[in-house]
Each structure stands twice: as C-alpha cells, then as structure tokens.
Amino acid sequence: MGSKGTFQMPVQELAGAHGTANVPAQYIARAHEDQQLAAAVVAPAPVIDLVRLSKHGDGTSDEAAKLRKNLGHPHHTGSHLWGLLMVSNHGVDAVMDNMMAASREFFRQPLEEKQRYANLNGGERFQFEGYGNDWVSSLDQIRDWTDRLYLKVEPEDERSIALWPVHPETFRNALHEYTKKCGEVKDDLLRAMAKLLELDDDDYFVEHFGDKPLTDVRCSYYPVCPRPELVFGLKPHCDATVVTVLLVDDRVGGLQVLKDGVWWDVPIVPHTLLVIIGDQTEIMSNGIFKSPVHRVLTNTKKERLSVAVDYYVDPEREIKPSAQLVNEKRPALYSKVKVKDYFARSYNAFTEGKMVIDTVKI
Numbered sequence: 001m002g003s004k005g006t007f008q009m010p011v012q013e014l015a016g017a018h019g020t021a022n023v024p025a026q027y028i029a030r031a032h033e034d035q036q037l038a039a040a041v042v043a044p045a046p047v048i049d050l051v052r053l054s055k056h057g058d059g060t061s062d063e064a065a066k067l068r069k070n071l072g073h074p075h076h077t078g079s080h081l082w083g084l085l086m087v088s089n090h091g092v093d094a095v096m097d098n099m100m101a102a103s104r105e106f107f108r109q110p111l112e113e114k115q116r117y118a119n120l121n122g123g124e125r126f127q128f129e130g131y132g133n134d135w136v137s138s139l140d141q142i143r144d145w146t147d148r149l150y151l152k153v154e155p156e157d158e159r160s161i162a163l164w165p166v167h168p169e170t171f172r173n174a175l176h177e178y179t180k181k182c183g184e185v186k187d188d189l190l191r192a193m194a195k196l197l198e199l200d201d202d203d204y205f206v207e208h209f210g211d212k213p214l215t216d217v218r219c220s221y222y223p224v225c226p227r228p229e230l231v232f233g234l235k236p237h238c239d240a241t242v243v244t245v246l247l248v249d250d251r252v253g254g255l256q257v258l259k260d261g262v263w264w265d266v267p268i269v270p271h272t273l274l275v276i277i278g279d280q281t282e283i284m285s286n287g288i289f290k291s292p293v294h295r296v297l298t299n300t301k302k303e304r305l306s307v308a309v310d311y312y313v314d315p316e317r318e319i320k321p322s323a324q325l326v327n328e329k330r331p332a333l334y335s336k337v338k339v340k341d342y343f344a345r346s347y348n349a350f351t352e353g354k355m356v357i358d359t360v361k362i
C-alpha cells in the first residue's frame with residue numbers, strides 16, 4: 001500500500017504497560033453499538049467430516065445435508081444460515097499444531113525481535129505485510145485490540161520472505177506446510193459447495209481462482225483487555241475472501257457470528273478448522289451462500305491467538321454471479337467487480353466499520 005502511517009504501540013505492549021482499568025480512547029467502540037455481551041449463546045453449528053463429504057458429496061449423504069444446513073442451497077436461501085463450517089478429518093492435524101505453536105512463540109518474543117518484521121517501512125510507510133496494527137486512516141477510526149503478523153503466501157514467487165520470521169526457527173516451514181495443506185481443504189470444500197449449488201462444473205469455484213490467486217495469512221494476537229465491554233478484539237466485519245480457513249485458539253473463545261440479529265459464540269472444537277464463507281463466494285453464488293458478519297470479543301483473563309488463511313481470486317480478474325444461478329426468479333443480485341477494486345473498497349469499509357458487499361448489491 002505504501003501509505004504514510006504513524007507508529008502505534010502494539011496492543012500487546014499497551015496491555016502490558018497499562019495493566020490497569022484503562023484503555024486508550026481510540027479503542028473504545030462507539031457507545032451506541034449494542035455489543036450484546038452477556039446474552040451470547042453457543043452456535044449449534046455441526047462439524048463436517050471432510051473425507052466423508054468428499055467421498056459422498058452427491059447431495060444425499062449426512063455430510064452434504066450438514067453443509068446444506070449451514071450454507072443453504074438453491075431452494076433454501078436466506079439470512080438464517082450460519083455461513084461458516086467446522087471441519088474435521090481434514091488431514092491437517094500435525095501441521096496445524098505446529099502452526100499455532102510457532103505463532104504463539106512469535107508473539108511471545110520481545111518487541112525488538114518482532115519489530116524486525118514491522119509493517120511500517122522505515123518506521124513510517126505502511127504496508128500490509130509484516131507485524132503491527134491496522135493502518136490508521138482517520139483520527140476517529142476505532143482500533144482493534146489485536147496485533148497481527150500478515151504475510152502473502154501465494155503467488156509463491158511474490159512472498160516477501162524477509163518478513164517471514166526466522167524465530168522461532170520452525171515458523172517458516174510451519175507456515176509453508178500448513179498453508180499447503182489448507183489449500184487442499186479449501187479445494188475439497190469448494191467442490192462440495194459447487195455440487196450443492198448443482199453447478200455443471202464441480203470445479204467452478206476452484207477454477208475461478210485464475211492463474212495468480214492471492215493467499216495470505218494473518219496470525220493475530222489478542223492480549224487480555226481490561227475493558228471487554230467497551231473494546232473489540234476485531235470489530236464486526238465480513239471477510240472479502242472466497243473463503244477464510246481459520247485456526248482458533250483451543251484455550252479461549254471470543255469469535256462470534258451474527259445470525260438472525262443475534263450474536264452467537266462460535267464453539268471451540270479442538271482440531272477442527274473453521275471455514276468462513278467470504279464475500280467473493282457470496283457474489284459468485286448470487287447470494288445463495290452468505291458471507292457472515294463476525295467479530296472477536298476481548299476478555300480480562302486470557303490472551304488469545306488465531307491464524308487465518310485468506311483465499312482470494314486473482315486480483316486482476318472480475319467476479320460476478322455464476323450465470324447458472326441467475327434466472328427470472330432470481331436475477332443477479334450483485335454487479336460485476338474487479339477483485340483488485342473490491343480490495344481497495346474493502347479496506348476502507350473495514351476501517352469505517354461498514355460492509356463492503358453493500359457497494360456491489362444491485
């Protein structure tokens with residue numbers, strides 16, 4: 001991005017330094033925002049066995065039925081669906097543990113070590129990749145109680161390898177192996193989703209990524225926070241991805257999803273991967289699959305980590321609703337958009353707390 005930024009104290013340092021009842025005003029979510037903290041209920045989202053889904057994903061198996069229930073299908077659409085999946089039997093077990101452990105260790109290091117990978121080039125030019133916080137574009141931007149290590153993973157020849165931590169020593173390899181495995185999970189799921197939509201080609205989504213799809217990873221660290229009732233770990237948003245594959249801390253929750261006007265706690269099911277449907281799938285499926293609004297809460301007792309792998313269509317390509325899902329009864333609900341342009345809008349929308357998908361709705 002290369003925009004001018006200003007150095008912000010990592011939240012991890014703020015949390016350590018304050019250790020009191022106070023948080024800086026920039027982190028306090030607007031007072032009118034109804035955070036509905038007390039009443040959250042655990043989302044009863046079923047776990048899907050990926051091997052069974054891939055083998056018997058013809059629409060008749062139990063796993064396909066669960067997928068339908070979570071995501072919807074051409075004859076059953078609407079906002080009352082989860083838009084996320086918990087996936088087991090994904091074959092990623094060993095590498096997911098390594099990835100989480102390497103990420104945990106990275107954030108445990110002293111600030112000077114982490115700042116070798118800072119996202120403020122020369123101390124002030126902001127770039128997306130690297131360690132740090134979001135770009136602050138306006139004084140009234142509400143900040144999130146999180147620090148992040150953000151890296152491009154694909155195209156492989158565009159990796160900024162100098163920003164891939166050398167400590168812990170396991171980090172680079174863990175990230176490479178983990179994302180390779182996650183890519184297979186993503187493709188298997190997208191094939192099952194194409195089947196569910198009754199598209200002619202099971203590879204519809206997989207092929208849509210194009211020659212140079214973009215994959216990035218965000219390792220997020222959420223320190224303990226003295227005022228969880230006022231401060232978000234991550235404010236409500238939708239992911240601008242095709243799908244996001246999320247590895248959440250199995251020691252502490254915090255992720256919530258909005259459904260039917262209610263915030264639900266996403267349960268922790270150890271060794272599952274959480275897959276969140278992103279805006280690009282919502283657009284390509286002509287709104288049959290929905291990209292859910294989700295957020296992360298903070299807590300006073302335990303730090304939390306997550307590792308998100310974001311899958312995007314090649315930024316030079318355009319996306320639009322699949323012609324097979326557009327008909328008289330269901331006209332196109334989204335206009336065609338170049339992925340690159342969608343990104344630009346998406347970052348602005350996120351910092352303003354708006355939903356970027358609204359900008360392409362017809």
Ligand SMILES: O=C(O)CCC(=O)C(=O)O
Nearest residue numbers: 218220248255296306308
């Ligand atoms: O930390 C989490 O559990 C969710 C993170 C998330 O929603 C994101 O990074 O887009």
Ligand SMILES: [Fe+2]
Nearest residue numbers: 237238239294
């Ligand atoms: Fe997200």
